[in-house]
Amino acid sequence: MSKKKTKVKLELNRRDFLIVGGTAAGSVVAAQLLTTGPLSPFASFKQAQVEGGEETSTQNARHHWGMVINLDKCIGCEYCQRACSATNDVRVDETGEDQDQGNNRPEKPWNIVVQDRTSTGTPFFFSRPCLHCGDAPCVEVCPVQATYHREDGLVIMNYDRCIGCRYCEIACPYDARKFNWQARTDVNPFIPTWGIAEVERRPRGVVEKCTFCIHRIDAGLKTGLMPGEDREATPACVNICPVGARIFGDLNDPDSKVSIAIATEATIRLREELGTEPSVYYVIPKEGL
Amino acid sequence: MATRLLNGRKLFYLSPALLAWIGLLGLCIIIGLVSAYQVFKNGLYITNMSDSVPWGLWITIDLSSIALGAGAFTLSAVVYLFGLKRFQSIIRLAVFVGFIGYTIALLTLIMDIGRPDRFWHPWVYWNIHSVLWEITWCITIYLAIMLVEFAPVIAEARFFNRYPWIRKATKYLHRLAPLLALLGLGISLLHQSSLGATYGIVKSRPIWFKPSMPIMFILSAVAVGPSMTMAIAYVAEWVTGKKNIPTDVLRTIARFSGFAIMIYGYIRFWDLAAVTYYGRTPSVSESFNLLSQQTPYNFSFWVFEIILGVVLPAVLFLTPRFNRNPGYLVIGAIFAVIGVVINRWNVTVGGLFVPLSYSPGTLYQLEPGKYFPGLPEWGIAIGIIGYGLSMLTLGIRYLPLFSKEEHA
Numbered sequence: 001m002s003k004k005k006t007k008v009k010l011e012l013n014r015r016d017f018l019i020v021g022g023t024a025a026g027s028v029v030a031a032q033l034l035t036t037g038p039l040s041p042f043a044s045f046k047q048a049q050v051e052g053g054e055e056t057s058t059q060n061a062r063h064h065w066g067m068v069i070n071l072d073k074c075i076g077c078e079y080c081q082r083a084c085s086a087t088n089d090v091r092v093d094e095t096g097e098d099q100d101q102g103n104n105r106p107e108k109p110w111n112i113v114v115q116d117r118t119s120t121g122t123p124f125f126f127s128r129p130c131l132h133c134g135d136a137p138c139v140e141v142c143p144v145q146a147t148y149h150r151e152d153g154l155v156i157m158n159y160d161r162c163i164g165c166r167y168c169e170i171a172c173p174y175d176a177r178k179f180n181w182q183a184r185t186d187v188n189p190f191i192p193t194w195g196i197a198e199v200e201r202r203p204r205g206v207v208e209k210c211t212f213c214i215h216r217i218d219a220g221l222k223t224g225l226m227p228g229e230d231r232e233a234t235p236a237c238v239n240i241c242p243v244g245a246r247i248f249g250d251l252n253d254p255d256s257k258v259s260i261a262i263a264t265e266a267t268i269r270l271r272e273e274l275g276t277e278p279s280v281y282y283v284i285p286k287e288g289l
Numbered sequence: 290m291a292t293r294l295l296n297g298r299k300l301f302y303l304s305p306a307l308l309a310w311i312g313l314l315g316l317c318i319i320i321g322l323v324s325a326y327q328v329f330k331n332g333l334y335i336t337n338m339s340d341s342v343p344w345g346l347w348i349t350i351d352l353s354s355i356a357l358g359a360g361a362f363t364l365s366a367v368v369y370l371f372g373l374k375r376f377q378s379i380i381r382l383a384v385f386v387g388f389i390g391y392t393i394a395l396l397t398l399i400m401d402i403g404r405p406d407r408f409w410h411p412w413v414y415w416n417i418h419s420v421l422w423e424i425t426w427c428i429t430i431y432l433a434i435m436l437v438e439f440a441p442v443i444a445e446a447r448f449f450n451r452y453p454w455i456r457k458a459t460k461y462l463h464r465l466a467p468l469l470a471l472l473g474l475g476i477s478l479l480h481q482s483s484l485g486a487t488y489g490i491v492k493s494r495p496i497w498f499k500p501s502m503p504i505m506f507i508l509s510a511v512a513v514g515p516s517m518t519m520a521i522a523y524v525a526e527w528v529t530g531k532k533n534i535p536t537d538v539l540r541t542i543a544r545f546s547g548f549a550i551m552i553y554g555y556i557r558f559w560d561l562a563a564v565t566y567y568g569r570t571p572s573v574s575e576s577f578n579l580l581s582q583q584t585p586y587n588f589s590f591w592v593f594e595i596i597l598g599v600v601l602p603a604v605l606f607l608t609p610r611f612n613r614n615p616g617y618l619v620i621g622a623i624f625a626v627i628g629v630v631i632n633r634w635n636v637t638v639g640g641l642f643v644p645l646s647y648s649p650g651t652l653y654q655l656e657p658g659k660y661f662p663g664l665p666e667w668g669i670a671i672g673i674i675g676y677g678l679s680m681l682t683l684g685i686r687y688l689p690l691f692s693k694e695e696h697a
Contacts, residue, residue: 165421166403175647271647
């Protein structure tokens with residue numbers, strides 16, 4: 001049987017080429033106009049965000065907020081965890097009700113406090129807010145920039161943009177993120193004993209995390225207060241600590257309490273080998289780790 | 290009338306077997322819709338996912354269906370770029386299967402994200418550093434490419450007798466087939482490997498963080514995708530009783546799959562040796578110890594991924610004794626597909642089972658992540674499979690998937 005050898009050929013004459021090229025170019029222009037350009041239905045949306053951010057951005061760039069947690073001083077009272085959960089209205093599972101229902105989903109707080117032990121066997125207490133990494137894996141993986149770096153070093157969530165894919169939860173090396181699996185109807189047991197809710201509850205289906213009480217920082221700076229020095233501008237967990245194990249301040253300012261603590265004490269950062277550059281430093285116990 | 294004989298066959302005639310099949314598919318889809326309603330109403334709370342295992346069965350379905358849709362770009366490239374024209378007869382089916390696979394992935398993703406109302410955000414708010422953003426874009430673009438590739442087939446349906454200009458336009462589009470094949474190849478190579486990179490870049494989890502992840506994902510997709518198309522072609526042949534695609538074409542595809550699966554198996558073993566033996570780190574060893582002690586990871590790896598997913602398909606596809614018999618080829622393809630699905634499951638859930646360790650002390654440890662899909666998750670899975678099979682049934686019955694006509 002003789003086979004006719006046929007070849008698939010791309011037959012494009014000049015007219016076709018112009019039509020195809022023109023369509024492609026037109027599509028690119030149209031896409032540009034519709035997504036980021038003036039024709040975009042989201043243009044006003046984005047513009048508002050840019051304008052809102054501009055006011056504080058020059059001011060923000062001067063600071064880099066950080067925290068020092070003294071593992072030697074911490075007594076494990078969990079006050080920071082409770083004040084955080086009250087101030088930020090974090091869903092907590094005090095009763096263990098969720099686990100009773102056979103639902104293997106403990107509601108972890110933003111700020112955990114746990115018992116730990118050094119390699120020599122000395123017990124100490126370890127607590128962990130969000131570390132606000134300088135090179136944050138969660139920021140890198142978010143497909144929509146719902147979590148992003150602010151110029152003052154804070155890693156922030158935009159709850160209006162988050163699609164709830166939970167990739168940031170998977171990428172975070174410190175387990176610092178929490179997803180809203182259901183709509184919130186719970187009564188927060190820490191309010192009002194440990195503080196009042198200063199921020200809105202997050203809607204169902206978005207990821208949330210510690211903000212270093214950003215609402216206090218921003219409001220404080222506007223009225224001339226210095227976060228870390230003035231209580232009104234300082235995160236709730238730092239204010240409530242009865243033994244002063246947590247200090248907060250500007251890492252860019254060499255005279256701030258945090259900078260002095262880092263300069264004078266032996267500090268570590270968590271999983272430093274990953275290169276995430278956390279903004280939270282730990283003063284290690286006197287006996288070493 | 291619609292029921293009039295067409296080409297000697299009633300268009301809407303339903304045999305009892307077909308009726309039963311439609312009933313089964315309808316049941317699957319109803320289960321899926323009920324589950325979807327429950328999930329949308331109550332949120333992801335009713336699934337068994339948690340903050341320690343935030344991804345589960347649905348992500349496994351996404352990854353698998355995209356990998357199994359890889360026959361579309363592979364065979365398009367074979368025909369339009371490498372000029373192997375005898376595979377032309379399977380192109381339409383391959384693109385159709387790919388299209389179903391990708392729509393399955395998108396539907397499941399909609400269920401999986403916490404805010405389905407914001408599904409469009411990745412197209413408006415760009416994070417060009419995110420692999421997930423890149424995957425979303427690639428999948429969207431590739432879906433569009435497949436639609437354009439497939440448009441002439443849809444336009445051949447009887448319905449478009451009334452609109453000859455549409456048919457003309459799609460024929461014009463078809464002249465772009467080589468260009469589309471090239472675009473599809475590029476885009477597919479990008480996102481098929483990026484799906485592996487989704488895990489490979491996560492430096493906080495030692496058993497994921499390795500450069501071989503994208504390679505293994507794309508190799509397994511290229512190997513198993515075409516054999517899936519091949520198997521569907523055979524099953525369609527048995528069901529419709531019409532020989533549409535020459536046996537030698539299907540057999541060649543099976544042999545190609547066999548060789549590609551062997552290459553994938555080789556890389557898989559190289560990776561295994563690298564991460565557990567000559568390139569191991571303490572954290573990786575610890576992770577694998579935990580996995581093999583507390584989960585059936587070892588069993589499912591050796592039995593499902595290696596024996597069922599690599600060895601048996603390679604034997605069935607490559608040895609002349611078996612690959613002359615379509616039955617063995619279809620069984621081989623089913624094994625290979627199971628291998629890919631279990632592989633994606635092991636990667637996702639296995640990686641999340643191993644807890645993070647970030648405390649500077651020695652005592653505090655997170656619990657290993659416990660996960661088994663809940664009822665709503667299985668419901669969605671059943672519904673989505675029902676959707677895929679319904680599309681396939683409708684396509685085989687009503688679309689000229691096996692037309693001998695040449696348009697190029």
